Amino acid sequence: MGRLAVKVVPGSSRDRIVGRLGDALKIKVAAPAEKGKANAAVIELLAERLGVGTEAITIESGHTAPAKVLLIDGLDDDAIAAILFP
Numbered sequence: 001m002g003r004l005a006v007k008v009v010p011g012s013s014r015d016r017i018v019g020r021l022g023d024a025l026k027i028k029v030a031a032p033a034e035k036g037k038a039n040a041a042v043i044e045l046l047a048e049r050l051g052v053g054t055e056a057i058t059i060e061s062g063h064t065a066p067a068k069v070l071l072i073d074g075l076d077d078d079a080i081a082a083i084l085f086p
Helices: 037-050 077-084
Strands: 002-009 016-021 024-028 057-061 067-072
Touching: 002 037, 002 077, 016 037, 024 037, 037 057, 037 067, 037 077
Parallel strands: 002 024
Antiparallel strands: 002 067, 016 024, 057 067
């Protein structure tokens, strides 16, 4: 199981992975930061990019904060880095 630190910017014009931000991955999503909508958008975007199902990604910490730590089942840290940071 891999771990990924992300910085989420909700309310963007579109969903996209911006790139590295220190040790984290910066992600912009169009969904607002209310009722878990931005979290769901982040999980959906990352699941598609990583080639895993949305059920394989869980939020370990930061449910209501922009800085989050995600757990990705089925991929280790090296595999995640190879996909997201080629």
